[in-house]
Amino acid sequence: MSVNAESQTVRQLLAWAVDRLAEHVASPQVDAERIFMHVLGVKRSDLYVDERVASRGEEDLLRLLIERRRTLEPLQYLTGTQGFRSIELLVGPGVLVPRPETEVLVGRVIEKTSGIPRPKIVEVGTGSGAIALALGGELLQANVWATEISSDAMAWATKNLERLQLPNVELMEGDLFSPLPSDLRGKLDVVVSNPPYLSDSDLARAPIDVRDHEPRIATTAGPSGLEVATRVIHEARQWLRPGGWLLLETWAGQWSSLKILLEENYEVVSIHPDLGGTDRVAEARWPGSGR
Numbered sequence: 001m002s003v004n005a006e007s008q009t010v011r012q013l014l015a016w017a018v019d020r021l022a023e024h025v026a027s028p029q030v031d032a033e034r035i036f037m038h039v040l041g042v043k044r045s046d047l048y049v050d051e052r053v054a055s056r057g058e059e060d061l062l063r064l065l066i067e068r069r070r071t072l073e074p075l076q077y078l079t080g081t082q083g084f085r086s087i088e089l090l091v092g093p094g095v096l097v098p099r100p101e102t103e104v105l106v107g108r109v110i111e112k113t114s115g116i117p118r119p120k121i122v123e124v125g126t127g128s129g130a131i132a133l134a135l136g137g138e139l140l141q142a143n144v145w146a147t148e149i150s151s152d153a154m155a156w157a158t159k160n161l162e163r164l165q166l167p168n169v170e171l172m173e174g175d176l177f178s179p180l181p182s183d184l185r186g187k188l189d190v191v192v193s194n195p196p197y198l199s200d201s202d203l204a205r206a207p208i209d210v211r212d213h214e215p216r217i218a219t220t221a222g223p224s225g226l227e228v229a230t231r232v233i234h235e236a237r238q239w240l241r242p243g244g245w246l247l248l249e250t251w252a253g254q255w256s257s258l259k260i261l262l263e264e265n266y267e268v269v270s271i272h273p274d275l276g277g278t279d280r281v282a283e284a285r286w287p288g289s290g291r
């Protein structure tokens, strides 16, 4: 590894990086440390005792990633991974970074399927595959089908499925339920989705990392924010078995409208909080074709 005579030590570079990020991100020190740990493959504590000189290649990459973070590109796009429940997912531009709030949605699906020997679950809008792959790993007897309309997101989900090697999860590209085999109609125990749920005006007010860097198709549904959820609510009726459950991630500002839509079509409609105590998971049971 050749080292340029003007190369800086890791500690000097870290001080530069924190300074460069100050006034741009909320936690410049933490963000710089994460980027350095990722590029150098070291623990946090090593960053402060390391008097070694960064190689030219390391320094170039560190500088590039710090500049990208300065534009508020999500940190996970730069480090390439995000933890979700017990799995680690590869992520990058073109796919939504899975959020900790969504972990509770997986927990609710697991609860709904308890006692069912081989549950059939469909996830609509899988993105990185977070929900479907967490479910596949935690419910080894379940069959999970996951759909996704964005080919960029699908490429990330496919990489994640290949890494995690879950034979009970199948990924399918296409609009909502359309790629599913038709013999699943009326047979599903659970339909789960974290649909795009911002309105166009919510997006305009969203943090820059969401607004300018995450895919619009993943965050934003249209003028009301309910466009995709409404379609999922209507179409899921053809796929759920009588007594099957629809679980949707939502947010507090949308719950009253979503509740009306769910009550028009389903029974036992309720909302459950995430780990921070905020209303997050809407649930409803499909009574069957009698309604």
Ligand SMILES: C[S@@+](CC[C@H](N)C(=O)[O-])C[C@H]1O[C@@H](n2cnc3c(N)ncnc32)[C@H](O)[C@@H]1O
Binding pocket: 096, 097, 098, 099, 102, 124, 125, 126, 127, 128, 129, 130, 131, 147, 148, 149, 150, 153, 174, 175, 176, 194, 195, 196, 197, 217, 218, 219, 228
């Ligand atoms: C909020 S993101 C959720 C991603 C992932 N499930 C998660 O929780 O991290 C919504 C996802 O739905 C996908 N999507 C949007 N419209 C869709 C549609 N009509 N059919 C299938 N997927 C869709 C988006 O591309 C995006 O990946």
